Amino acid sequence: MTPLAGYLLVAALLFSIGLAGALTRRNAILVLIGIELMLNAANLNLIAFWRYGPHPEALTGMMFAIFSIAVAAAEAAVGLGLVISIHRHAHTTDLDAMNRMKG
Amino acid sequence: MSLIFYVLAALSVAGALAAVLLKNTVHCALALTVAFAGLALLFLQLDAQFAGFAQILVYIGAVAILVVFAILLTRGSETPKDGVYSRNWPVGLVIAACVFAVLGWAVLHSMSALPQGTSAVPVVTVLDIGNALMGRYVLPLEIVALLLTAALIGAVIVAMHEKERPK
Numbered sequence: 001m002t003p004l005a006g007y008l009l010v011a012a013l014l015f016s017i018g019l020a021g022a023l024t025r026r027n028a029i030l031v032l033i034g035i036e037l038m039l040n041a042a043n044l045n046l047i048a049f050w051r052y053g054p055h056p057e058a059l060t061g062m063m064f065a066i067f068s069i070a071v072a073a074a075e076a077a078v079g080l081g082l083v084i085s086i087h088r089h090a091h092t093t094d095l096d097a098m099n100r101m102k103g
Numbered sequence: 104m105s106l107i108f109y110v111l112a113a114l115s116v117a118g119a120l121a122a123v124l125l126k127n128t129v130h131c132a133l134a135l136t137v138a139f140a141g142l143a144l145l146f147l148q149l150d151a152q153f154a155g156f157a158q159i160l161v162y163i164g165a166v167a168i169l170v171v172f173a174i175l176l177t178r179g180s181e182t183p184k185d186g187v188y189s190r191n192w193p194v195g196l197v198i199a200a201c202v203f204a205v206l207g208w209a210v211l212h213s214m215s216a217l218p219q220g221t222s223a224v225p226v227v228t229v230l231d232i233g234n235a236l237m238g239r240y241v242l243p244l245e246i247v248a249l250l251l252t253a254a255l256i257g258a259v260i261v262a263m264h265e266k267e268r269p270k
Contacts, residue, residue: 001214002214002217003108004201004217004218004220005210005211005214005217006108006112007108007145007149008210008217009207009210009211010115010116010145012147012203012206012207012210013116013203014115014116014119014122014138014142015202015203015206016199016203017116017119017123017199018119018123019195019198019199020123020195020196020199020200021122021123022195023189023192023194023195023196023199024123024173024188024192024195024196024199025123025187025188025189026186026187026188026189027128027187029128029170029173029174029177030123030128030131030187031116031136032170033122033123033131033132033170035124036116036135036162036166037119037122037123037135039262040139040142040158040162043142043146043154043158043208044142044145044146046144047146047149047151047154048149050149050151051149051150051151051225052217052218054218056225056227057225057227059232059235060139061230062153062154062227062232063232063235063236063240064153065151065154066153066154066157066232067243067247068238069154069157069158069161069162069251070161070250070251071247071249072161072166073161073165073166073253074250074251074254074255075253075254076165076169076170077169077255077258078157078254078258078261079256080169080170080172080173080258080262081240081257081258081259081262082262083173083177084173084176084177084262085117085174085261085262087177089181091114093104093177095189096190099183
C-alpha cells in the first residue's frame with residue numbers, strides 16, 4: 001500500500017465516523033462535532049494529495065486546505081451561535097424534539 | 104508506511120470514535136480535541152508545517168474552546184434520560200457504513216492511478232505561502248476575510264440576547 005492510499009483510507013474512516021456522528025446523535029452540538037470531523041477528513045485528503053501529487057511546489061492543495069480551515073472556523077462559529085439561539089428559544093438542544101419550523 | 108503514521112492514524116481515529124460515541128458531551132469535546140491534535144500531527148508528518156500549526160491554532164485553540172463554551176451555555180453536559188442517540192440511529196449507521204464502503208472501494212481500486220512511491224520532500228516555507236496568498240490567491244484571501252467578518256458578526260447577532268422591548 002502506498003503512503004497516499006494509507007492517508008486516503010484514514011481520511012475515509014474519519015469522514016464516515018463524522019457522518020455517523022452527525023446522523024445518529026440527538027444533541028445539536030454533537031452533530032456539529034461530526035460535521036467538523038468530516039471537514040477535517042477532507043482537509044487530510046487535500047494535504048495528502050498535495051504532498052504526493054506531481055507538483056507540490058504549486059501549493060494548490062495546501063492553499064485549498066488553508067481556505068477550507070478558515071471556512072470551517074466560520075461555519076463552527078455560526079453553527080454554535082445558532083445552537084445557543086435555539087436553546088434560548090426552545091430550552092433544548094435535542095434535535096428529535098425540534099420537529100417543527102414554526103417558532 | 105512508517106510506524107509513526109500508524110500511531111497517529113490510530114490516535115486520530117480513536118479520538119474521533121470517542122467524540123462520536125461517548126455519553127457525556129464534555130468528554131466528547133475533549134475527545135474531539137484529541138482527534139484534532141492527531142490530525143495536526145498527521146499534517147506535520149505530511150511536511151505541511153503551516154497547515155499543521157494552523158490546524159492546532161484554529162481547531163484546538165478556537166473551535167474546541169467554542170464547542171466547550173456552547174456546551175456550558177446550553178447545559179448540554181446533562182445526559183438526557185432517553186438516550187444520546189437519535190430515534191432512527193440504525194439508518195444513520197447504515198448510511199455511514201455504506202459511505203465508508205464506497206470510499207474505501209474507490210481508494211483500493213484506484214491504487215494504480217494514484218501517484219506511486221514517495222516523492223521528494225517539497226520545500227515550502229511560510230514565505231512561499233505568504234507570497235502565494237498575496238499574489239496568485241489574493242482574491243480568494245479577500246473573499247475569505249469578508250466571509251470571516253460576516254460570519255463572526257452574524258454569529259454574534261444570532262446568539263445575542265434579545266432585550267425586552269419597552270412598551
